[in-house]
Amino acid sequence: MKLEKLDFFQPFLVVVAILVFLAMGYVGSFNYRFEDPLKAEVILTILFSCLIFTAGIIAVKRKVSVEKTKELNFLSEKLLLILVIVALILQTLNMVFLGGIPLFNSVLKSNATTNIWRIAYPLFLIMMNLLLAKYYDKKYLLLVVLGALIFGLNGYRTSVLGILGSSFITLYYLKKISRKLGIVFIAIIFIGLLGVGYIASQSIANQHWTLNPIELVFYRAAFTLEVFEKIIPLGGTTHGHILSMIFSSGSPRTFIGNYVLHYDVCLTSTLFGPVYLDFGLIGLTIQMLFMGAFLQLVHKLKKGIGVGIYSIIMTHTLIWIETGPTDIMIWFLYLLGLILIIINHNYIRLNKNQYN
Numbered sequence: 282m283k284l285e286k287l288d289f290f291q292p293f294l295v296v297v298a299i300l301v302f303l304a305m306g307y308v309g310s311f312n313y314r315f316e317d318p319l320k321a322e323v324i325l326t327i328l329f330s331c332l333i334f335t336a337g338i339i340a341v342k343r344k345v346s347v348e349k350t351k352e353l354n355f356l357s358e359k360l361l362l363i364l365v366i367v368a369l370i371l372q373t374l375n376m377v378f379l380g381g382i383p384l385f386n387s388v389l390k391s392n393a394t395t396n397i398w399r400i401a402y403p404l405f406l407i408m409m410n411l412l413l414a415k416y417y418d419k420k421y422l423l424l425v426v427l428g429a430l431i432f433g434l435n436g437y438r439t440s441v442l443g444i445l446g447s448s449f450i451t452l453y454y455l456k457k458i459s460r461k462l463g464i465v466f467i468a469i470i471f472i473g474l475l476g477v478g479y480i481a482s483q484s485i486a487n488q489h490w491t492l493n494p495i496e497l498v499f500y501r502a503a504f505t506l507e508v509f510e511k512i513i514p515l516g517g518t519t520h521g522h523i524l525s526m527i528f529s530s531g532s533p534r535t536f537i538g539n540y541v542l543h544y545d546v547c548l549t550s551t552l553f554g555p556v557y558l559d560f561g562l563i564g565l566t567i568q569m570l571f572m573g574a575f576l577q578l579v580h581k582l583k584k585g586i587g588v589g590i591y592s593i594i595m596t597h598t599l600i601w602i603e604t605g606p607t608d609i610m611i612w613f614l615y616l617l618g619l620i621l622i623i624i625n626h627n628y629i630r631l632n633k634n635q636y637n
Contacts (some may be wrong), residue, residue, distance in 0.1 A: 290450045292338050292576040295598055296331045299552070302502055302602050303327055309503030319503075323510045326562075330553055330569045337573025341581070348628045350584040358416040361408050365424055368405030371397050372431050383436040390436040399610050402432060406443055407617065410589030413451045422448075426469070439600050445470045446599070450592035454583055501549075505603050508550045509557075511541050517561030523607065524559050533607035549604045556606075568606075572598065579618040582625055590617050 303324065310318050375397040376382060383390035405428050412421055425448045432440040449466050452458050458466070519540065526533045533555060538546040540558070556564045576598060583591040597611050606612065622629070 290453060290592075290595060292573060292580055292595070293335070294595070295572075295576065295602070296335060298599050299327060299331055299602055303506070305499050306502035306506035309499035309501075310506070319506055320510055322513055323506060326513065326557075326565075327551075327553065330565060333566050333569040334573040337570040337575075338577045341574045341577040344632050345578060345581065346630045346632055347581045347625070348630065350582050350587050350625050350628060352585045353624075356411060356415060356586065358412070361412040361416070364408040365405060365412060365428075368401045368408065369424075369428060369431055371401035372405070372435075375401060376434060382434050384434050385436075393435045393437075398435065402440060402443075403610055403613060405432070406447065406593060406614075407589075409444070410447050410451050410593055411586050412589075413448060414455065414586055414589035414592075417452075417455055417457060429469075439604060442470065442600055443593075443596055446596040447589075447592040450595060451589050454588045454592070502603070505549045505551055508537070508541060508548050509554045512537075512550060512554045512558050515541065516557050517559070517564070519558050521559050523555045527607055527609050527612065534605075537607075551603065551605055552598075552601045554605050575615070575618060578622060578629075581629075582621050587621055587625075590621050594618050 307319055307324075375393070375395055378395070378397070379389050379393060381389050383393035409421075409425060409428060413425075425444065429441050429444045432444060445466070449458070449463075449470065452462075452466075523533045523536060526536060532547065534547040534549065535545065537550050537555065537558065538544065538548040541550075542548070550558075553565055556568045560567075576595065579587070579591050579594055593614050594617070597614055601611075
């Protein structure tokens, strides 16, 4: 297959990203945190998850076809542009009400995910990608960079990656990524992630980091995988409590910190940690099968606004590899994919021959 015909952002990318993250964590476990490397049980569980995810992809790839997709004509360029600007204004007001810039203050950062932010971030993310997908114009790339900057000031790398990563994938499928623009975009994403992560770590009270920005990335991967390592013996012992917290109230990540490490801290526990703690290996199997099949189906609908929606879901699935699916706001982005499927259900066909 020629390189230019290869679909770099198909769902199989998630498997590649998981393996890269595992390798980084394994290296980090030697160099920056542990006396012993990650246990074989962790590695085997993650490899098993990748196989199940792949099975979900293959099942949909072979058995489902899409004739065409439906456009939503009420989403005018003017409406989408107005909503993007409204989102930027809301996030700016959020920082005004907080009284400072959370990126430089760990206390402000802990309170930065307010209800205003919960509206502003998904609003910007969704409308920006739909605007690019439906009415691409080079000048809108300035809004992408501005959004990454303003939301990046909240101190969370995931916001920067969510905005820049999804926009990059949208532009890729629109065939608007030249080699020069691609290099610039990837450089901005890389520098943005390193910068936000490093600055935020330096602003944490009572912590003094000696790692450089690159070392910090390997350390975070190792630490997150260590959390999952400690979760495995506790698999299925929370009986769905984390899932119920996601769709009600409370902080799932803080609960995991208390339950697993026995101290009050907000923890990331990988894509696999929360569901494994709640439902064990059976729950993990169901989650990975669903994600593989769902992503592949949305990938088949990536035309028109479907491009923007797929880009958002793919990007945040990649983010979940470290953080875990513990935020109801991000599950809302998966709901967008479900809406896309429902809108286009008349065009989705089940192939009688599974090898089509």
